[in-house]
Amino acid sequence: MPPAQSALVVGAGAVGVSCALQLARRGVAVTLIDRGPVGGGTSHGNAGAILRAASPIADPGIVWKVPSMLMDPTGPLAIRWRYLPRLAPWLLRFIVESRPERHRANADAIWLLGDQAPDAWRRQVRGAPAETLLSPVGWLKVYSSEASYRAAEGGRALYRARGAALEEFDAHELRQLEPNLAPIFARGVLHADGLFALNPRRLVELCAEAAVAQGAVIRQAEVVDVEADDARAAVTLADGDRLEADRLVLAAGAWSRGLAEKLGAKVPLETERGYHLMFETPERSLNRPVVWEDKSFVLCPMEHGLRLTSQVELAGLEAPPDFRRVETLIPMARRMLPSLAGAPTDRWLGFRPSLPDARPVVGPSPRAGAALLAFGHQHYGLSLAARTGEVVADMALGVDPGFDPTPLSAARWA
Ligand SMILES: Cc1cc2nc3c(=O)[nH]c(=O)nc-3n(C[C@H](O)[C@H](O)[C@H](O)COP(=O)(O)OP(=O)(O)OC[C@H]3O[C@@H](n4cnc5c(N)ncnc54)[C@H](O)[C@@H]3O)c2cc1C
The missing domain is CATH 3.30.9.10 (D-Amino Acid Oxidase, subunit A, domain 2)
Incomplete structure (x- = not known):
């Protein structure tokens, strides 16, 4: 697929905002959509830990x-x-x-994003007001x-x-x-x-402001339908508006399951x-x-x-x-x-x-290449958000993310 010039990001939590910011910085015209305020979902109230995460909850x-x-x-x-x-x-x-062998494989998969989690956050906020919130x-x-x-x-x-x-x-x-x-x-x-985020909600808000400064547009509306194939994607909003773009990033956190299914990815979220x-x-x-x-x-x-x-x-x-x-x-x-x-x-x-294996889903929908999935970050969504944003931006632009993302694909549940 040609590199994306436009993208719709559904969900303005830590993950969606990081995707929006990374895409906007790299010249993509981004519309970030959330039915509520930026950072008002699960990203509002977590413990603020940004860890090099690896541990799946399902341990032996x-x-x-x-x-x-x-x-x-x-x-x-x-x-x-x-x-x-x-x-x-x-x-x-x-x-x-x-089971021990599944636990090890799942830890390796989380580590694909977790290894660089704090460094990715440092890169994301460098020189910006949000930098002061990371200790x-x-x-x-x-x-x-x-x-x-x-x-x-x-x-x-x-x-x-x-x-x-x-x-x-x-x-x-x-x-x-x-x-x-x-x-x-x-x-x-x-x-x-x-790292420790001294105020996770404000961190997400400041990153959203940084995305807007790079040209992103924020739209407060409920997404009621999504469509994508291998070339284009679209969302329908509750007020009936239909928006189209080269890529759709689904980052609606715990509410992603139904929309993912419409995009051809059936996952046990x-x-x-x-x-x-x-x-x-x-x-x-x-x-x-x-x-x-x-x-x-x-x-x-x-x-x-x-x-x-x-x-x-x-x-x-x-x-x-x-x-x-x-x-x-x-x-x-x-x-x-x-x-x-x-x-x-x-x-x-x-x-x-x-998800039961604690791996996030990050990558294209198995049935629609224009839909990029970015949800399921379980206990580590704040930690892994900035790295997820980098990887999603690479994928949207056709750039090698530097590792094989297959273990994070929704195809593992097909
Ligand atoms: C008590 C607690 C402590 C935690 N502590 C940590 C921690 O210390 N470190 C860590 O890394 N993680 C922690 N986590 C996990 C972390 O908070 C989550 O993994 C992370 O916030 C998920 O981010 P997200 O962007 O995927 O989802 P969210 O922040 O939930 O964002 C999803 C957004 O999608 C929007 N949305 C959903 N459906 C639609 C729709 N149809 N139309 C429009 N918008 C829609 C929602 O309004 C929401 O704003 C903790 C979680 C909890 C509950």
Whole structure:
């Protein structure tokens, strides 16, 4: 196909905005379409970690951990049982993907984007106002005991084998690194090559402004239909308008499944819902996001308050939020950070777009070369967004992205 001169990008989350910005910078006439405000989807409320990501959720031990997670009322996993019949095929495939050889292959596939994730963000924001929102403080995991630290060795091996920078801390060193954490942790592991987005929503908004400065147009409208073949693509908006372009980039996050199917890509996209609570910044706060691994929640010192994020809830896109489980974590958060005071100032539910193999879908639709798919980034959508944008722009312009993207193709589900 000839290089794209125009593109429609559906979805203005971290992924869609990064695609729009990368395309606009390279001279493509971009229309970025979202039914809501820029960055108002799942990219609004995440934990801000930008990691060299590699770890699929379906790991070889997960099947044995699930029952105890489900029984623990403060545990990290909840299933709405009424949703189980719809969820069952995804869950069965998820179990298949937890086999050691599948887990390794899935980690390799995520790493195709994850390896360069922080560097791609650095490139995306260099010299722009958004640069000040990325802090090179890494991502710290803390463990209550030597036993829980040792139990996570498999995860660390996955990263070490790929050359990620892991720094290890004993209890004493941890107190130097994060003096305001309660002295209740035996070990800490820092993903030292990670960045921290101090305000993920604002980061996305600033990148959208940068795209507009490069000529992109933002249209607030619901996309109700999409069409594409190997030459052209089009979207129909809720108000009846029809827009055409050389390429369509589908980056509608957890809401991509139906539109992808219309573009010839049938993929088992589900959502892993997740929650956050916001607090006023405590007087003695943290220097970086810290995840209490034994309890599976994160405290993130955002520029506009302290954010607690947690949980995977399997309940689909329609069920109303249930904040009870995330609120049961408040006493534990105060144990972790004793200066955390006051009630939450805000609470939020987001929708991670997840396939059973945890690989994003990035690449042309198997049936329509003018449709580029860019969704399914699960727990790492912020991390992988900028690199996805680079790769999508390469694909739209017929440039070799520098690696074989087949493992990320929707064709794997055909
Ligand atoms: C609690 C929590 C913590 C997380 N922490 C991290 C983290 O620390 N690091 C990390 O890398 N990732 C994290 N994630 C995951 C990350 O937030 C997501 O993977 C990422 O935001 C997905 O981005 P996206 O652009 O694909 O989707 P979204 O941000 O959801 O954007 C999709 C957009 O598409 C629009 N849209 C959908 N359908 C249509 C339509 N028909 N017409 C028009 N517009 C449409 C929506 O309005 C939305 O704005 C976390 C997620 C959660 C829930």
